Amino acid sequence: MNAVVPQGRRPRHLTAGRIGIYAFLATAALFFLLPLWIMVVTSLKPMEEIRMGNILALPAAMTFEAWTKAWSSACTGLECNGISVGFWNSVRILVPSVILSIIVGAINGYALSFWRVRGANVMFGVLLLGAFIPYQVFLYPLVRIFSLTGIYNSLTCIVLVHVIFGLPTMTLLFRNYYAGLPIELFKAARIDGGGFWSIFLRVILPMSTPILVVATILQVTGIWNDFIFGLTFAGRQNLPMTVQLNNIVNSTQGERAYNVDMAATMLAALVPLVVYFVSGRWFVRGIAAGAVKG
Amino acid sequence: MSSVSVRDVTVAFEAVQVFDGLSLDIQEGEFIVLLGPSGCGKSTLLNAIAGLLDVAEGQIWINGKNVTWEEPKDRGIAMVFQSYALYPRMSVRENMSFGLKMARTPKPEIERRVARAAELLQITPLLDRRPDQLSGGQRQRVAIGRALVRDAAVFLFDEPLSNLDAKLRNELRVEIKRLHARLGKTTMVYVTHDQIEAMTLADRIVVMKEQKIQQIGTPDEIYHRPANLFVAGFVGSPQMNFIKGRIENTGEGLSFLSGERRLSLAGYQFAATPLPGREVVLGIRPEHLKISGAGTWPGFKVDIVEPMGADTVIWCSDGAGSVQVRIAGSRRPAPGESVTLHVDPTEVSLFAADSGERL
């Protein structure tokens, strides 16, 4: 009898183990998607249906009204322009805040891991402690400080606040990343005559792409979702989208339109979501590249 | 005139590790190798010369100038690192010209120097590649090239070949030696833990251990007249044989005595004549032991024979201890055979058993 010789590609076995893996992941995915499902179906229902309380059921009469309303005609006080009005405010706050806080974080991280400056590590230690203190504690004194300097309630003010409170995480992130880079590169650059800035700009910064991605993602998410700083420091011309969102969602005594709330929330989360989708792969890679060599 | 002069230098690391009051003079055009096991302070010394770490006390002079507080770039040095330290986002050409750009060297001059260095190292075809597109050997050449374009008076090498495989290491070693010859008056300070590199490259070797200089000398001196037990054991492969014993005064002068074995020390050049009865360690390099019919020490039995091509290492023992013998040629004893060993007292080293210093 001839022995059976396997030919061609090895057959793909869907073993019990593989099925288990997929079952676990799918279950987990369900858990993670659950609130999103509730939000999506709720946003597509009219209010009468929502009052009936079948939160998981598909809408009987699907309508996108809540979405258009949330975007362009939901009221905040007298202005009935939805959360779209805050969109550009948010962008105007986001862009300089993200860029500036990353620049400062990168410079700090670089100075801390390559240049020994007296007292720098103590400063960094205090900064790290600061990351654990609830923001609310800072609000009142900061308002006083900013109003004394005369920039309270302006775009500058809110950007500055974001940079200040981004300092601990950003500095930690870059410091740890740079601590993972070979010190010899820095030595070589010193011998080549590079100074503080030229080494940073020409040698270190070009190697920072992965960590820049991680920092951008974290900052975009954090700053975009900020509510309390925007409300307190931005001034009424610059109120970010989240303040509008909160205005729609959190009125104390007025009636609530849950469908609009849900739609508004998802609309408000679009920017960070897009950033996640686009850079998901980079995010993991960036973290892997040393962001976590803490 | 000395090219590099380290004068009573102290380096303090966070109050933990101390590198204290060390001096060293290096002549112009000299090839100096700092040799020692890891953690002996040889890289620290190199970094101090380069100005990459602060000296707490003492001075460093390069080419007749006190550079103790000069920036690395102003010291007239170039440096090559073990990990190559090539800037990953720059091409080979950019890597090599970065330092010159920093020094605002005119463009044509940069091009001329890069071209010359590239040709010298045969890396001209690689000039537009990125470091990650190069092999290890190529990267190290680029790293050397980057040092070369600086036209520095002093080259500092920090274990430049350690990350390469044996074959490449040999090739590049020869090339560095050739480079030194071709550059003429360039001083080179080379850190390694590889004694073959040290022996083959150095004009003088500085052997270090535990942040201290153990011996400075030509490769011959280091090899044949090691200053202490550490140097004797660290340099040479197979390792020097060490036999414990003591000095005795016999009729015809001083002798070494270990158990039944005895060796007359007539002809041995003592650094300081020891008193009889002194506990000592006798060091004999394997190649200085000869197998002969009428030898000094009979009654050794062959344990293991290691043919190494050009020569053979034979492990012999006599119950009290074992020694390695290196013989040339193809005629070699078989395991189990009894042999008699011959020792020439002019070729041995004697160390004090307590301090380890050469006698």
Add this chain to the structure above:
Amino acid sequence: MRLKTRVSAYTLSIALVWSSGALAQQMKAEVLHWWTSAGESASVKVFADQFTKAGGTWVDNAIAGGANARTAGINRIVGGNPPTMMQFNTGKQFDELVSNDLVRDVDAQAKAGKWRELMPKPIVDATVRQGKFYAVPVNIHGQNWMFYNTKVFADAGLEPPKTFPELIASGEKLKAKGIIPLALGGQPTWEHNLFRAVMVGHGGADMFRQLYGTRKPDVVKNPKFKETVEIFGKMRGLVDPGSPGRNWNDATALVITNKAAMHFNGDWAKGEFIAAGQTAGKEYGCTVVGQEPKLVIGGDVFVFPQTKDKTALATQDKLIQVLTDPTSQVEFNKKKGSIPVRMDVDVSSMDVCAQKSHSILKDPANQVESMEILSPPNFSGAMQDAVTQFWNNPNMTADAFIEKIVNAMRDAG
């Protein structure tokens, strides 16, 4: 004071910027308030439109959540960049702004408009500091209304209860029929609101004032007090298990959808019924439970941050005129669900609940100051903590609860 010079220098520079602008900008009023929901927005629009008609420019600054808005506003006033006018609730919220001389007194306007005669005394008292008006009241909210589903009661063959013992009795019957007797937003605020409704309805107006106003521990020694607390305790059995954490409007929705019979809330809850297309007196009714109907009232006021700028002062004067104008009062309160702060206006065009409210308040004996007027926020906060613990722990005895109340009195000083 250095801060003050800073403040005025800042206002001055702003004023300069403004006066250099177009003429239309001269009466520009930035109004900070927390009326953000659709119904509330519609009501504030009444004022805005009136102001615009009078030649002003209304710059609306709505921030959701009273605490958020007040924090932002107070920060701006202290920071020297105040809005032209800002909303507060009647009560002690703006006491320190007055004592720190940060808001303007409007007593001249009050005298001219006879506010002291026209407005209910609790509201006047809540707004007057050191004998002067420091704020303009704009509406009256009744806080202890009971809304009920007329159909549910008719189906069960029951009358809406008049007293709390009655309420508990009919509640048990409704429960047996599978109806949720009492719909409650299970958040500390609403639990506390319910407690106050019971306190004023069963314990009486005086006990209510002693508890929240004078805050002398003697009040709890009154046997009636313990009885009231026990009634409140029994009401724990009348809510559904899903109550904790629920938003108040989800509770209202239970009444709207015939799932629940009764719901205690302020008159702002009408907004939900209206949004669901229901009419007061038809699908739902409103009543005040208690031997004699005592209405706990509070309301919204506007304060006017200090300014030396003449244009700004004129703008503020114009705003005050608009706020107290009888027509805008009626229109505003129709949309807001509250009733006009002036008792001299004609309310016949308003819904039955508002009319009921108005007629109850006609008798000053029925007017009871709200907790916000009577208590400093730290006491009401501590009370809220005590109430929510009692409400949510069926095993806690009335005595344990009373002890917590005594502690709250002591801590709030």
Add this chain to the structure above:
Amino acid sequence: METISIRAPSVASSGTRIRRSVRTRLPAAFALLPTALVVLVVYIGCMLWTVRLSFTSSTLLPKLDWVGLAQYTRLFANDRFLTSASNIVIFGTLFISGCLIIGFLLAVFIDQNVRGEGLFRTVFLYPYSMSFVVTGVAWQWFLNPGLGLQKLVRDMGFESFTFDWLVNQRMAIYTIVIAGLWHGAGLTMAILLAGLRGIDSDLWKAARVDGIPTWRVYTSVVLPLLRPMVITATVLLATGVVKLYDLVVAMTLGGPGIATEVPAKFVMDHLFERNNIALGTAAATIMLITVVSILAPWIYVRYIRPQGRHA
């Protein structure tokens, strides 16, 4: 021959040395200056200000009188504060360990060459980008016995099924943990996944040759290698624990009763809603002291003592 004696490090100061140190590091010091100012003025300044206010009787606006420890006496007699403190310990422990366990499992399973890896990863990560203001409502509905899971299962015919943690005083804090896990597990997964990808493939080969079962490799070999990532994740999660506020407000408002109160909410309520700045800052000070006493040794050993690298 040189022989050198070892001396204790001496603090040498020659004029030239200082000049070089200053000259070389001046730009670095200059670059750190803004941050140093912020640390001094904002972080340290605000902390001191907070501590100072906790010794006053401030209510709506801060005033600088002195009442000694009166606020602290009140604080430690306050049920709500004590509940908050124990809640944060429960939440912190379960949230951090839960995120690490779930995150690790997700990372390991995703690392098995699964199809649609990108999709899974995004699904697990997206909650991190959502604000709690409304996702809290979605959770509240789902966990509400009359609306969500319990109703769903009962409607399917299992009449006795009960899941009422949200409205149960003793269990409510665990629902906060569940929603917290939903929010934070994805980030933990991303960090640990990054760690897994960084592990030398030779290790896997070695384990295969030795015939070690995969799960065993994960627990005994891989997990210890992930230590730095675990530390980073723990730090990130811990900062979230201390600041926990939005989630509670959105889901339970501290209820039922005071069952889910947390310190940050205590501080917020007293600072901004109850006009009780002094008590709020006293609570903030206690939080501060706790955080400092837990973290300071770690920060010192990890970041301050080792003076960077030698350059």
